[in-house]
Amino acid sequence: MSGNHGVVYVGPGKVEVRSLAFPELAEPNGKKANHGVILRVVATNICGSDQHMVRGRTTAPAGLVLGHEITGEVIEVGSDVITLAKGDLVSVPFNVACGRCPMCKAQNTGVCLNVNPARPGGAYGYVDMGGWIGGQAEFVMIPYADFNLLKIPDRDRGMAKIRDPKCLSDILPTGYHGAVTAGVCPGSTVYVAGAGPVGLAAGASARLLGAAVVIVGDVNKARLDHARRVGFETVDLSEDATLSDQIAAILGEPEVDCAIDCVGFEARGHGHSGSQTEAPASVLNALMEVTRVAGKVGIPGLYVTDDPGAVDPAAKRGSLSVRLGLGWAKSHSFFTGQTPVMKYNRNLMQAILWDRLNIAEIVNVQVIALERAPEGYSQFDSGVPKKFVLDPHGLLNAA
């Protein structure tokens, strides 16, 4: 076994499947990684976060191997690994975390202090996240494997349901983190901005946490149709009626208890003409308007420090025109950042294995071969209501 192929970012709008080196048990700085394992990738998903890079909206360099949503089978075990063995089926949190630093010890694995010399926090296949090689590939190396990997306890049961567990590496914990930080509890009324995979996962998580009603908003009619099909109320921000009015038409009042931003900095404006253009602060400002006083706003949607394609010079540095005074006046709390996946993934796995959560159906998983990744990227970019999952070894279709 020596070959490997993976998805490489070539330049704005362009990815290619290229031949790659077979992974080694080594860190990006070349140091031996006896704490790591090598996985045969069983499933690896395309994410909205990848699209920010592929659209040229980050400083991602050409040649970056993409992929941070990985499920795999252990095929090689480093000498310091004690809890994993060849053949184990595992879900990989997208965060790379050392398990040794104060942040990891406090479960803040999204900002581990030891895996990225440039700033706290590491991830596979992502700009500014430490140089860890991405997993939209046939094989990938996972460091600090005892700490990072979630073993799916019953391999056969896991493979039989594999369409669901593969959402555990990112979108399901991310949606759940959004719902938890927004304070969702039994009886909450919830607004989720964005009907992409993360928004749908946040809606499903809010339901799991007992929300009375979940309203999902987008400017994309096909995605809103899908959101309704899987049981959510919807609001269409490409219509001229304001978000508050559309919420009032559903709830009888213009505010919700909890709000979750599953859009991020590439947000569109609202209304017929507004939705044709980008307005990076539109979701944050809308959420302050529709969240009740003393409410919480979960913000898994990504905001960047540098955006070469931004609409104005301030936004190029990640500075947005956010009406913080409104949030202050309403005593809002805001929760941002990379999701600490490990905080939630084991419980969410159990919810999946015990049939409490059909996440693959909710996000509309579409499995395609690794070679078809460029097509998956361009279809996802066009806004189809699907979550694309790459199947590098044909194992998903076989299952």
Ligand code: NAD
């Ligand atoms: P996506 O691009 O598929 O979905 C975003 C959706 O938002 C699109 O359907 C778009 O039409 C919609 N939208 C645009 N403007 C809107 C507005 N004003 N109001 C409502 N909807 C609007 O992306 P995704 O895969 O669902 O991910 C969503 C966001 O979450 C991305 O920014 C992604 O980078 C981020 N993310 C963050 C984490 C984390 O750890 N915090 C993890 C995964 C993804």
Ligand code: ZN
């Ligand atoms: Zn992701």
Ligand code: ZN
């Ligand atoms: Zn750490």
